[in-house]
Amino acid sequence: MDQLVFLILSIISIGAALAVIFSKNPVYSVLFLILTFFSIAGHYVLLNAQFLFIVHIIVYAGAIMVLFLFVIMLLNLNKTNETSKSMLPKIAGAISGGLLLIVLLGAVKGLNQAEASQAVNADMGSVKNLGKILFSEYLLPFEVSSALFLSAMIGAVMLGKKNLKDH
Amino acid sequence: MKTLILTALLGIVSMLSEIFGFRKYLWTILVLGLTGVFCVNLSELTSAYQYFPNMVVFDHYAGVFSGLIILMALVWFFISKDQYDSNEFNQADHYSLIMFALTGTIVLVSFTHLAMLFLGIEILSIPMFILAGSRKHELSSNEASLKYFIMGAFASGILLFGIALLYGATGTFNIHEIALIASNNSGSVSILFYTGIFMVMIGLAFKVSAVPFHFWTPDVYEGSPLVITAFMATIVKTAAFAAFYRLFNTTFAPLIHQWGSTLSVIIIFTILTGNILAVYQTSVKRMLAYSGIAQAGYMLMTILLTTYESQNALILYTSSYALSTLCAFAVLHYVVKIKGSDTFESFSGLGKSHPLLAVIMVISMLSLAGIPPAVGFFAKFYLFSAVLQQGYLALVIVAVLGSLISVYYYFRVIISMYSGESETESIQLTVINKAVLVLIGCLIILLGVTPGLFIDAIKSLT
Numbered sequence: 337m338d339q340l341v342f343l344i345l346s347i348i349s350i351g352a353a354l355a356v357i358f359s360k361n362p363v364y365s366v367l368f369l370i371l372t373f374f375s376i377a378g379h380y381v382l383l384n385a386q387f388l389f390i391v392h393i394i395v396y397a398g399a400i401m402v403l404f405l406f407v408i409m410l411l412n413l414n415k416t417n418e419t420s421k422s423m424l425p426k427i428a429g430a431i432s433g434g435l436l437l438i439v440l441l442g443a444v445k446g447l448n449q450a451e452a453s454q455a456v457n458a459d460m461g462s463v464k465n466l467g468k469i470l471f472s473e474y475l476l477p478f479e480v481s482s483a484l485f486l487s488a489m490i491g492a493v494m495l496g497k498k499n500l501k502d503h
Numbered sequence: 504m505k506t507l508i509l510t511a512l513l514g515i516v517s518m519l520s521e522i523f524g525f526r527k528y529l530w531t532i533l534v535l536g537l538t539g540v541f542c543v544n545l546s547e548l549t550s551a552y553q554y555f556p557n558m559v560v561f562d563h564y565a566g567v568f569s570g571l572i573i574l575m576a577l578v579w580f581f582i583s584k585d586q587y588d589s590n591e592f593n594q595a596d597h598y599s600l601i602m603f604a605l606t607g608t609i610v611l612v613s614f615t616h617l618a619m620l621f622l623g624i625e626i627l628s629i630p631m632f633i634l635a636g637s638r639k640h641e642l643s644s645n646e647a648s649l650k651y652f653i654m655g656a657f658a659s660g661i662l663l664f665g666i667a668l669l670y671g672a673t674g675t676f677n678i679h680e681i682a683l684i685a686s687n688n689s690g691s692v693s694i695l696f697y698t699g700i701f702m703v704m705i706g707l708a709f710k711v712s713a714v715p716f717h718f719w720t721p722d723v724y725e726g727s728p729l730v731i732t733a734f735m736a737t738i739v740k741t742a743a744f745a746a747f748y749r750l751f752n753t754t755f756a757p758l759i760h761q762w763g764s765t766l767s768v769i770i771i772f773t774i775l776t777g778n779i780l781a782v783y784q785t786s787v788k789r790m791l792a793y794s795g796i797a798q799a800g801y802m803l804m805t806i807l808l809t810t811y812e813s814q815n816a817l818i819l820y821t822s823s824y825a826l827s828t829l830c831a832f833a834v835l836h837y838v839v840k841i842k843g844s845d846t847f848e849s850f851s852g853l854g855k856s857h858p859l860l861a862v863i864m865v866i867s868m869l870s871l872a873g874i875p876p877a878v879g880f881f882a883k884f885y886l887f888s889a890v891l892q893q894g895y896l897a898l899v900i901v902a903v904l905g906s907l908i909s910v911y912y913y914f915r916v917i918i919s920m921y922s923g924e925s926e927t928e929s930i931q932l933t934v935i936n937k938a939v940l941v942l943i944g945c946l947i948i949l950l951g952v953t954p955g956l957f958i959d960a961i962k963s964l965t
Contacts, residue, residue: 439698443668446694476558477618480610483511484626487603490518491633494596 342382349375362408366401373397385461504554504561505547506569507609509540514602521595530587533598534580541573557677558616564814565613567961568745571822572608575738575829576601581939582833583730585840597637600630601734608742612749617666617676620746624662624710627742628655631735635727647726654709654719662706668699678754686757700755700762707750710743711799714772724792729839732788733832736795737825744802748817751806763807767898770807773800774905781912787835788845790912791828794871797905798824801883804890804898815961816886823870823882823950830867830943834860841930850916851923857930859937861920863944870947872913873906878950885954 352371359365373396380389459465470478513536520529548566559565579601587594607626614620632655636648670676672695673684685692709716724732755762777797784790802824805817835845837860842849854861870877873884883906891899932940950957 439701443694443698473557474618476555477616477622480507480511480606480619480622480626483514483603483606484622484629486514486518487600487626487630487633490596490599490603491629494593494600494633495636495639497593 338382342379345375345378345382349379363405366405366408369404370397370401373401380461383461384459387463387466388461504559506540506544506561506573507559507606507613509536509543510602510609511606513537513540514599514606517595517599517602520598526595529595529598530580530584533602534577537573537577537580541570541577544570544573556615558619559610559613560615561613564745564749567818568612568741569609571818571825572605572612572738572741575741575825576605578829578833578939578943579730579734579738581936582733582829582836584936586728586730586836597634600634604630604634604734604739608738611742612745614746614749615678617669617678620750621659621663621666623742623746624659624706627739628659628710631655631731631739634731634734635723637731638728641726643726644728645726647723650719650726651723658706658709658716661702661709665699665702665704665706668695668702672696672699678750682754682757685755692758697758697761700758701765703750704762704766707743707747708769711740711747711803712796713769713799713803714776714796715769717773717776717796720796721789721792724795725786725789729788729832729836729845732792733829733836736791736832737829740795740799741821741825744799744817744821747803748806748814752808752813756809759807759809766803766807767895770800770803770898771901773797773803774901778905778908782908784912785847786845787838787847787850787916790847790916791831791835794909794912795828797909798828798871800905801886801902804886804895804902807895807898808889808893810889810893812885812889815958816882816889818961819878819954819957820882820886823878823947826943826947827867827870827877827879830863830940830947831871833940834864834867837930837932847915847919848923850919852920854921859932859940863940864920865917866944866947868913868916870951872910874910876948876951878947878954881951881954885958 349372352368352375355368356365356372359368373392377389377392377397380386380392513533516532516536517529520526520532525532544566547561548563548570553560587597604627607623607628607630610619610623610626614623632648632652635651636644638644666676669681672693673681675681675684685696705716709719712720724736727735751762751766774797777793777795777800781790781793781797784793802817802820805813805820808816837857838849838853839845841857850864853864866877870879873879873882883902887899887902890902
């Protein structure tokens with residue numbers, strides 16, 4: 337059962353991800369991206385990571401993607417005015433991406449099944465455990481990340497407001 | 504730990520200065536605060552108690568690097584003061600972003616947990632993305648910010664993927680535990696581990712702008728406001744190298760036969776590409792960007808060394824590079840103010856009109872090129888001899904060749920300063936600015952003349 341769900345979710349996420357790249361219309365791309373996020377959230381449920389599942393849906397599929405969609409529609413980017421690019425970057429990208437794929441496939445294939453499952457504690461991703469670990473072992477990174485969010489916030493305000501000189 | 508908390512607090516103070524209206528005194532508060540942090544950092548060097556030992560460790564390595572970074576930040580505050588006094592930028596926002604970036608550097612020099620490494624890189628990068636684009640009406644500044652952001656986000660993604668693979672291979676994020684696993688079964692580590700190492704290497708190589716991950720550097724350095732470029736080229740680079748070295752030289756050292764040759768290739772390409780492309784530049788700012796790439800190649804060589812000397816070599820080289828580059832940017836900052844452009848031609852006649860600036864520039868160029876009285880020579884000498892002892896003959900040959908090429912473009916600045924007519928336009932430097940410039944100039948010479956003092960000081964710490 338698990339395996340079947342996993343297979344279906346994987347096919348959806350890979351197919352949707354490909355559709356994101358190949359759609360000519362940016363709005364379709366964004367919609368497919370939302371589908372990708374939902375199917376990846378499904379994987380989190382399979383891995384018993386409930387908190388990650390909820391956050392992923394609320395933050396990515398909910399907030400960020402809706403914002404994306406708004407921006408694309410407001411800026412009227414849904415016209416297909418794709419300029420023709422030269423082939424060289426495409427070929428270079430395909431080669432380097434393909435090499436990365438080979439390396440990753442090799443790495444996963446060489447992996448020993450028993451080795452892969454040993455470290456996993458089935459209950460690790462539950463909300464309760466995550467909360468406990470965030471406020472005990474991971475307290476420092478949790479607090480330090482506030483500096484990250486503060487600077488991102490200041491940056492948004494700074495880039496948004498007018499310079500002193502302009503007044 | 505106190506260093507980390509205090510720098511973050513100074514960032515919050517800068518944010519509040521706008522609300523409570525003490526923006527006029529902000530610069531003074533921050534300079535005094537940073538001086539205080541420097542003293543606290545010194546006291547922390549000798550204290551044995553560690554907070555959150557699983558996440559960060561404030562050992563001597565972290566202490567020396569955070570001391571160096573705070574010192575450079577202090578100098579940066581003196582250099583950039585007039586830029587912010589002219590009301591061109593929103594001073595409080597800039598200063599708080601700078602302080603948060605410094606928080607990121609402190610995390611980067613002290614991490615022992617891969618989550619902290621990632622957080623440190625992000626805390627350092629995000630303020631830089633924003634500051635690079637702080638000239639909002641200039642197209643080049645917008646381009647710099649966007650380019651830096653997109654490439655940087657991509658590199659962070661690769662780094663994060665690498666960290667995830669490392670966790671998959673070892674089941675831990677702690678670098679000491681990973682090192683233990685790597686050294687206990689260095690022959691039979693899972694192949695995921697290697698893939699993880701290479702992805703982490705790519706992510707960090709981007710941050711230190713090593714070839715072939717350097718394409719963002721010249722454009723971002725050129726488009727950003729000059730004081731921000733100075734910050735990026737010195738403080739950000741020093742912190743990134745401290746992190747790179749700590750991760751690779753302590754954690755992944757047992758597996759050096761796997762990643763060593765890849766890093767050697769990166770080093771050779773970095774040194775050659777940086778030096779050769781720097782020759783063709785017409786803008787001094789862009790030349791310094793390429794020189795930064797080339798110097799990154801030399802600093803990467805320390806990561807290959809397995810002897811105890813490698814740490815001294817890294818500290819010596821980064822401090823020599825960072826001090827000299829900061830000096831060069833300071834002079835460039837004044838030259839741009841006088842002439843309004845940053846080409847080699849705008850330096851002509853500087854030797855007659857502003858002898859002090861010219862002498863400081865000569866010192867920093869000599870140091871970057873590695874010519875004896877300055878510290879750059881000794882740093883290069885120490886590094887190359889250590890690398891030679893490890894048997895990397897080809898690397899040293901390439902490095903020496905690169906240094907020879909570099910003499911050409913560093914001397915181009917000196918020659919253009921002492922030839923050509925001096926112009927009537929001039930700039931009055933304040934006494935403090937002169938004092939700071941003279942102080943770093945003397946430091947560069949002093950460290951070059953009596954390098955033993957510096958080495959002994961580091962050795963007594965480590």
